[in-house]
Amino acid sequence: MKWIIASDLHGSAHYCRQLLEAWKREEAPRMLFLGDLLYHGPRNDLPEGYAPKEVIALLQERQADIFCVRGNCEAEVDQMVLPFPVLADYCLLESAGHLIYATHGHHFNEDHLPPLHPGDVLLHGHTHIPRRTLRDGVYVLNPGSVSIPKAGSWHGYMTLEDGVFTWKTLSGDVRDTLRL
Template identity: 55%
Template sequence: MKWLIASDLHGSAYYCRKLLEKIHEEKADRILLLGDLLYHGPRNDLPKEYNPKEVLSMLNGIAEKIVCVRGNCDGEVDQMVLDFPMMADYAVLDFGGRALYATHGHLYNDKKPLKFAKGSILVCGHFHVPCVKELEGFTYINDGSLSLPKENSWHSYMTFDGTTFFWYDIESGEKKMKYEIK
């Protein structure tokens, strides 16, 4: 099964359209969204083609494929218009006996992880910078940001096939990073 992982759309219709194109191109079976879907937040500039209503319409069109967690810019009012659950602080997915914990990153992250089994993977968004770190007992992975990248990073998304994560620049399609689970 192939997953496409993304976060931090922040209401950008432009990057949501790009995301839908990549879902089709990648032939992704499921989509894992790590929060901050519709609202840009008071600390962020407006992203390109800010249009939360258009974003929710596009995401609702693929609702049956989405697993989603809540970001710090997501709220109950967003859940009222989305056709998939998005209010959980984290989700736990099993990949062949290895747990993948998905969360936005504002509550749990590399410096404040959940309590989980050794060898687990913690996948987050929130910080808008793609990275992977092998830490004591777990691997921390950040997908970056679709619409508002920071620290000179790119507009990013990831794929995961159960053994390997790939980071891509959504604008160029260029593969930027790779991490194979050990």
């Protein structure tokens, strides 16, 4: 199954529309969102098109196809207004025989790995910087940010299909790939 993976939308309806267009273009049945859907938090400026209520409405149409982990900006009130679960600290997936531990990144990240085996994947957002590295035999991957990219990176997402991670801009330009 193909997944679209995104993180750190921070309430931008402008970039949510672009992400939904990318999702349609990718023809991925499911989305994994790595947290920070609705709010920008005190460390970030408001993203372009900041409209959390509009983001909620935009995502309702695909609510059965969205899996989300809790970011550091999610709160219980978000679960009251979103029609899909957003408060799980992590989720586990499997692809091409590799365990994927998906989380936001504010607890587990490159500097603090969860208990994983060599060849497993830690997938997280939080830093707003697309990244791939190998740490103690564990792949540490980050799709970057949909709405507030940092360190000169792009507005983007990644896909996962048949053990291949692909980093893309919101317009679909490929920036990197990794085959597990």
